Amino acid sequence: MSTPDAPYRSGFVALVGRPNAGKTTLTNRLVGDKVGIVSNRPQTTRHAIRGVVHRPEGQLVLVDTPGLHKPKSLLGQRLNDVVRDTLAEVDVVVFCIPADQPVGAGDAYIARQLANVSTPVVLVVTKTDAASKKQITAQLVAASQLVEAREVVPVSAVADEQVDLLADLLIGMLPEGPPLYPDDQLTDDDVERQIGELVREAALEKVRQEVPHGLAVSVEEIIRKPDPRDPEAVFTELHVLLHCERPSQKPMLLGKGGATIKAIGSEARVGLEQLLGGRVHLALHVTVLGEWQDDPKKLQRLGY
Numbered sequence: 001m002s003t004p005d006a007p008y009r010s011g012f013v014a015l016v017g018r019p020n021a022g023k024t025t026l027t028n029r030l031v032g033d034k035v036g037i038v039s040n041r042p043q044t045t046r047h048a049i050r051g052v053v054h055r056p057e058g059q060l061v062l063v064d065t066p067g068l069h070k071p072k073s074l075l076g077q078r079l080n081d082v083v084r085d086t087l088a089e090v091d092v093v094v095f096c097i098p099a100d101q102p103v104g105a106g107d108a109y110i111a112r113q114l115a116n117v118s119t120p121v122v123l124v125v126t127k128t129d130a131a132s133k134k135q136i137t138a139q140l141v142a143a144s145q146l147v148e149a150r151e152v153v154p155v156s157a158v159a160d161e162q163v164d165l166l167a168d169l170l171i172g173m174l175p176e177g178p179p180l181y182p183d184d185q186l187t188d189d190d191v192e193r194q195i196g197e198l199v200r201e202a203a204l205e206k207v208r209q210e211v212p213h214g215l216a217v218s219v220e221e222i223i224r225k226p227d228p229r230d231p232e233a234v235f236t237e238l239h240v241l242l243h244c245e246r247p248s249q250k251p252m253l254l255g256k257g258g259a260t261i262k263a264i265g266s267e268a269r270v271g272l273e274q275l276l277g278g279r280v281h282l283a284l285h286v287t288v289l290g291e292w293q294d295d296p297k298k299l300q301r302l303g304y
């Protein structure tokens with residue numbers, strides 16, 4: 001794996017940036033298409049793993065950070081605490097700033113959080129395919145004024161420009177050490193969490209603006225058994241609750257004659273069957289949880 005003059009390196013990297021900065025797209029491009037599920041996490045991290053980048057010279061573990069934003073509720077505050085812990089514990093923080101949008105208050109807020117930790121920062125100006133050379137140059141300068149960065153790299157995840165270079169550069173900043181994951185395992189977001197995310201994404205897509213932030217998902221039960229149609233295959237029965245904040249939101253999620261909830265289920269099932277590698281029966285129910293974003297007990301129940 002390692003060559004005599006270049007030691008093997010491994011470690012943790014967190015991608016941060018305001019919503020829409022391109023973090024997910026960049027993560028996916030860095031990791032590549034192959035996604036698997038790892039059930040064991042190394043003891044070295046408490047954080048959810050988004051993906052693992054395997055290179056001959058090292059291994060980069062991309063750590064999930066929930067959105068970093070000004071706290072408006074207890075949920076927001078807790079998320080920000082998680083973010084700060086994550087930033088302090090990883091080896092490198094990648095701060096994504098899109099090339100096609102002016103640097104704004106959201107970026108400045110994140111920069112202030114980064115100033116509180118000693119973790120080295122790599123500034124990445126994303127979406128360079130969507131901006132002119134002049135715009136990119138101006139953005140590189142503006143971004144550099146926000147934080148003290150070790151490196152500043154313009155990339156396009158969509159056009160696959162400079163992504164390999166970024167991976168090499170990040171690996172070079174990690175401590176020497178053995179691989180943290182076997183190379184056929186790419187993510188270890190636990191299955192339950194991924195199930196919840198797929199359902200939540202499907203629900204947000206189907207209801208759009210109507211149930212904005214007050215939507216949470218909890219996976220109540222996962223039953224795996226041999227598929228009666230094919231005993232070699234696994235059949236998974238899932239019981240999932242969609243929690244909304246207000247009674248008025250419930251009919252929106254259900255739709256006329258249950259049409260919306262049915263559509264959410266069909267949409268989610270495609271991803272779920274891929275994730276679980278077999279047929280899935282998804283039982284979805286809608287409940288009203290009240291002001292869950294500000295209620296510590298309810299937050300705990302939802303895993304925050």
Ligand SMILES: Nc1nc2c(ncn2[C@@H]2O[C@H](COP(=O)(O)OP(=O)(O)OP(=O)(O)O)[C@@H](O)[C@H]2O)c(=O)[nH]1
Binds near residue numbers: 018019156158
């Ligand atoms: N043109 C272009 N668009 C991009 C690129 N990367 C991301 N996008 C687009 O920007 C939007 C946001 O990208 P995401 O990767 O979801 O951004 P994010 O930072 O993960 O967003 P949040 O989940 O809201 O925090 C999507 O519409 C992407 O298709 C890029 O390299 N070029």
